[in-house]
Amino acid sequence: MAFISGYEFVVENKSGIISTFYLNTQRHIEYITSDEKRRWKEKGLVFNQATEKFHLDIDSNDNIHIISYSKNGCLYYHQYLDEAWTNHLIFHYPTEQRIVYPLIKYINNQ
Secondary structure, three states: OOOOOOOEEEEEOOOOOEEEEEEOOOOOEEEEEEOOOOOEEEEEEEEOOOEEEEEEEEOOOOOEEEEEEEOOOEEEEEEEEOOEEEEEEEEEOOOOOOOOOOOOOOOOOO
16 A cells, blocks of 8 residues: 555546646645646646645636645635636634645536
8 A cells, every 4th residue: 555645636627638736845736737649748836835735626617726725824726817827815724723624616607
């Protein structure tokens, strides 16, 4: 049985393009996407803050939505818009509170 120190999410859009999202060695959310022939392209960065956990979902229009919880207690929403990742602070939790398993589910365009 293998144990993974981190975790990753693999999604495939309607065109068959695969994207893998994971935490890199600095615990920043990073990704790599394939082309139409399933060859890996260059890596990209979603968010450059130390992240404890994240979760993602893909909607019916192939838009990827990510929610993350950073080491400083901040809950963020990330979305790819106009060929760049946007990062929106949702809430900053006090030190005595924390999120263990953030989840996002895209339902009815929300």
